[in-house]
Amino acid sequence: MESEYVTTPFGRRPMSLAMLLKQRRGEAIEAGTTRNKWKLFRSVCEARAGLDVTDRALTVLDALLTFFPDDELSSEKALVVFPSNAQLSLRARGMAAATLRRHLAVLVEAGLISRKDSPNGKRYVRRGREGGIDEAYGFSLAPLLARAVEIETMAARIAADRQMLRGMKERVTICRRDIAKLISAAVWEAVPGDWERMSSIYQAILQRIPRAATIENLAPIIEDLETIRQDIVNLLELHEKTQMTGTNESQIGRHIQNSHTESISESEPGLETGQELNAVCELRAGPGHDRLETQGNGEQGSRIASRTGVGKLKSFPLSMVLQACPDIADYGPGGSIGSLRDLMTAAIVVRSMLGVSPSTYEEAASVMGPENAATVMACILQRGGCIHSAGAYLRDLTRRARRGEFALSPMLMALSRAKSLLTSGAGT
Numbered sequence: 001m002e003s004e005y006v007t008t009p010f011g012r013r014p015m016s017l018a019m020l021l022k023q024r025r026g027e028a029i030e031a032g033t034t035r036n037k038w039k040l041f042r043s044v045c046e047a048r049a050g051l052d053v054t055d056r057a058l059t060v061l062d063a064l065l066t067f068f069p070d071d072e073l074s075s076e077k078a079l080v081v082f083p084s085n086a087q088l089s090l091r092a093r094g095m096a097a098a099t100l101r102r103h104l105a106v107l108v109e110a111g112l113i114s115r116k117d118s119p120n121g122k123r124y125v126r127r128g129r130e131g132g133i134d135e136a137y138g139f140s141l142a143p144l145l146a147r148a149v150e151i152e153t154m155a156a157r158i159a160a161d162r163q164m165l166r167g168m169k170e171r172v173t174i175c176r177r178d179i180a181k182l183i184s185a186a187v188w189e190a191v192p193g194d195w196e197r198m199s200s201i202y203q204a205i206l207q208r209i210p211r212a213a214t215i216e217n218l219a220p221i222i223e224d225l226e227t228i229r230q231d232i233v234n235l236l237e238l239h240e241k242t243q244m245t246g247t248n249e250s251q252i253g254r255h256i257q258n259s260h261t262e263s264i265s266e267s268e269p270g271l272e273t274g275q276e277l278n279a280v281c282e283l284r285a286g287p288g289h290d291r292l293e294t295q296g297n298g299e300q301g302s303r304i305a306s307r308t309g310v311g312k313l314k315s316f317p318l319s320m321v322l323q324a325c326p327d328i329a330d331y332g333p334g335g336s337i338g339s340l341r342d343l344m345t346a347a348i349v350v351r352s353m354l355g356v357s358p359s360t361y362e363e364a365a366s367v368m369g370p371e372n373a374a375t376v377m378a379c380i381l382q383r384g385g386c387i388h389s390a391g392a393y394l395r396d397l398t399r400r401a402r403r404g405e406f407a408l409s410p411m412l413m414a415l416s417r418a419k420s421l422l423t424s425g426a427g428t
Contacts, residue, residue, distance in 0.1 A: 029075040029146045037065050037073050037141075040148055044112065046155035053110045056095070057103040061112060063091035064139055073145045080116055082123035082138030104139070111147065114140045161215060168218045172209065175225035182232045188357055190392065191239045202228055313372045313401060313408055318343060324415040325378035340371050347374035350381050354390035364398045372408060379411050 044051065045058055053061075067081040067088075089095050095103075107113045118124060118137035125136040144151075179202050187195050205224050210217055318340055322329060329337045331346040331353075351361045356377075365373040376397060380390050387393050400406040 029142060031075060033145060033148065034072050034074045035145060035148045036071055037068060038071065040073065040144065040151065041065055043148075043152045043155040044144070047151050047158055050154045050158060051110050051112070051151070053106055053112070054103070056099070057106040057110070059095070060088075060092050060100060060103045061107055061144075063088055064113065064141070066091050068141060073141060075145065078136055079141040079145065080125075080136035080138050081141065082125055082136055084123065112144050114143050116140050165213065165215055165218070168215065168222060169213060171222050172218065172225065175222065175229055176206070179225065179229050179232060182229070182236065186232065186236060188391070189359070190395070191236060193235050193239075198228065198232065313368050313406070315369065315371050316375065316408060316412060320412060321375050321378060324412040324419065325375075325382040326419075327382050328378035331381075340374075343378070344370055344374040347377040350377050354380065354384070356391045356394055360391050360395055360398075364394055364401075367398050367401050375408055375412075379415060382415055 041058075041062060044053075044061065048055070048058065064081055064083070067083045068079070070077070073079060083091075085097055085100065089097060089100055092100060104113075108115060116137050116139070123138035183195055183199055183202070185191075186193060202225075205221060205228070208221055318337070321343065322337060328343065328346050328350065329335070331349045332338075332342045333345060337343050337346055348361075351358075354377075361373065361377075364376065368376065376394065380387060380393060384390070397406055
């Protein structure tokens with residue numbers, strides 16, 4: 001055990017009351033206190049920010065600990081190490097003498113070690129006849145052991161805060177991803193709502209995220225992000241419930257109509273004529289229209305379709321589809337289409353190329369049938385110059401097909417006639 005008298009600094013270094021208090025605190029070690037020096041050093045590294053020490057200072061502390069012969073720091077043992085500057089510099093990764101002195105001062109100021117200067121300022125040990133240490137002069141590790149509980153508590157708190165901060169950053173990342181994709185989906189699916197305003201609020205929140213994030217400044221940001229995410233989810237769920245209610249009512253109405261028209265033939269005179277007029281008028285719509293509007297006899301076609309109870313669409317031969325829509329063949333396997341399977345494969349490629357969402361196409365396939373949905377995609381491709389948004393147009397056709405107000409034959413006939421007109425015009 002080192003002596004308990006007050007040691008003042010050698011040379012020109014002045015004594016202060018703070019130094020006296022730190023020295024006394026370093027000597028106040030409870031009896032029986034022991035710590036593994038390397039585990040305690042790891043706690044010091046963990047608590048570095050709270051202890052206000054630099055990484056270079058920790059390198060010097062690491063070097064000092066290597067001069068203590070045992071792995072255990074104990075209140076029952078002498079805790080003074082006395083390396084020369086040359087040896088301490090070697091174990092501190094070759095640190096220069098001036099730098100070494102500066103970081104030793106940092107450790108003393110942080111209260112992790114204390115100086116125990118000899119009469120001449122040298123570091124050495126005086127041993128007794130039996131070889132034990134009677135007196136040692138150098139650096140005392142007693143303050144490190146005395147503050148073991150404080151350091152370990154601080155390290156545990158900092159580790160917990162770091163883990164919490166990491167979790168908060170993950171929540172921010174997830175919220176940002178969710179909000180961006182939900183707004184994008186809402187706009188893509190044309191869900192009613194002030195999405196531009198919602199996006200502006202979201203961007204304003206993002207601008208509040210600091211570069212050096214802390215638990216304190218991230219907490220209100222996370223709360224705002226989660227609130228806006230929940231608002232978006234509520235709007236989308238409300239829209240979905242409204243759509244489901246509308247679909248159920250449409251199905252009930254269609255069932256009532258069909259129950260009174262079972263004896264009417266699909267080939268009733270005037271049916272194809274009315275719907276053909278609808279399709280021709282639709283395909284004449286100019287560029288810039290999100291959906292092709294019906295003109296003239298559109299209401300007549302709707303009345304006929306409603307009267308006959310048209311439900312599922314009628315499929316057409318592949319040759320007829322390719323004759324009306326030859327452009328789709330370029331997207332088939334190997335640049336050609338030889339079967340309905342090839343047509344459906346090409347339609348998937350075209351869907352992606354025209355920006356039609358998978359959910360929109362799947363809904364069309366479930367309402368019209370896979371072959372008919374592929375035929376519609378071929379028609380949209382053929383008349384792509386007249387359609388501003390293929391996704392919006394397909395959704396409109398799907399809604400009309402669900403109500404029994406849409407048929408494929410007029411669309412195919414209109415495209416075939418348009419092709420014939422172009423061919424005959426080119427020939428003249």
